[in-house]
Amino acid sequence: MREYKIAVIPGDGIGKEVMDEGIKVLNKLSSLSGEVEFKFDNYDWGCEYYLKHGKMMDEDGLEKLKQYDAILLGAVGYPGVPDHISLRDLLLKIRQGFNQYINLRPIKLLPNVECPLKNKDSDDIDMVFVRENKEGEYSGVGGILNEGKEDEIAIQTSVFTRKNTEKVMKFAFEFAKKRNKLNKVTSVTKSNALNYSMVFWDKIFKETSEEYPEIKTESYHVDATSMFMLQRPETFDVFVASNLFGDILTDLGSVLQGGLGFAAGANINPEREYPSMFEPVHGSAPDIAGKGLANPIAMIWTVQMMLDFLEEKELSDMAMEGIKEILKDKERLTPDLGGKATTSEVGDFMCQVLENRC
Structure with missing residues (x-):
């Protein structure tokens, strides 16, 4: 059994909602594989944390994150916290502190989009x-x-x-x-x-x-x-x-490629001296947070990029094929794609498709 320790920073707004679906898909892939296991530790850092504690993350945050194989980030941003603080005191702090000098962004229009x-x-x-x-x-x-x-x-x-x-x-x-x-x-x-x-x-x-x-x-x-x-x-x-x-x-x-709901990204330290960080880049969208409207596909695609970086090619391919499959049924997607499903329902649909393909 190959085990990976993943640091999870859901962040703010819809970051928390899409993160739930990304982890849901990872757990489903793990159970279908039977050979890979993911261990998650959650950190409540972000703008809401800043409003309570006056800082975006713990003082020893980088030291805590060093022990992980990868970092998953949901989204950061919240009314009342200036953007330059939220960016520089969390995202850039991790990118620069962990020498993540490559930002990788796939721009690909998927079929049926x-x-x-x-x-x-x-x-x-x-x-x-x-x-x-x-x-x-x-x-x-x-x-x-x-x-x-x-x-x-x-x-x-x-x-x-x-x-x-x-x-x-x-x-x-x-x-x-x-x-x-x-x-x-x-x-x-x-x-x-x-x-x-x-x-x-x-x-x-x-x-x-x-x-x-x-x-x-x-x-x-x-x-x-x-x-x-x-x-x-x-x-x-x-x-x-x-x-x-x-x-x-x-x-x-x-x-x-169809909108920010497909915008996946990776912050990579190619030498693997430090963990790399994977994040959808659609922002925290506080105006729709908590309404189940957020499109989780960018988060799921981000998870696929993490699997690719971890050299779990079979699971990475399964995730990408699953994304392409769910795009065939617009009714079961979120409203931004013309559907009627909630964020959580899209994640459930993805897991169902993965199970049916195995």
Whole structure:
């Protein structure tokens, strides 16, 4: 029996609801396998925790999380807590503290899901973003001078290191080899305006590409990239992008794949020195929390990504095939997909499909 210890941070709002369904699916996969067992420990960190304790997580939170094979995060965000606090004091603290320098976001339109673009189907929307996840524009370097005065100044400095940028680039090229789709990596830049950071980015991309002559390359400015994603998404395979550009473009990508209810994500430490963290990126949606309206598919897809990272390929494949199967019956999906089911009922439906397939 292979056993995995999973730290669970449901977070806020609908994060708690979708997390229940992700764990439900994991437990079902475990019982069907008979060879894999998951042990879960829950941590109530997040914005609601902050309102009670004045901090987003325990002081020794990272030390507690070190012992796990992976971390599952639901969503973070709550009225009354500024977004920069919720992001920097929990998400970024874990990403940076555990050297999770790769953010992996699949942008794939699944069969039976409507695409907002005309004449595009599941063969056309199939790309992956490799986003730098701990440096760049989100490094947190800067400050505010003369606060509250007429000559107040805000300074935000991006930080790009050669060591980290090279690792991100190489990960993207290796991922393109593994996917074996178009065998292409597209770099997102803005070197015409950002004459230090993005010129540096372009240089490292060119150097890295020379190590992978079998992989085709292209480089577009971020504004052009957003346009081409809408005009000709089928021409893309693997993107590599900085923290900010990757953050923005993947939300655009989620719309192409059917909405935020499909937006799964992984924060990866490839060397496995620390646990990696897996999270849907639809946000906590406090306006619909507690109503059973949240679409849990992004959480279930996130669970599938975790299984893939843990090298449980059979269970990972079962999860993905299960997601595709439940999408055939719209009546049993949540209202955002045209159905009438609750969050919990979709999870139950997924478990039923998995059992029927075995």
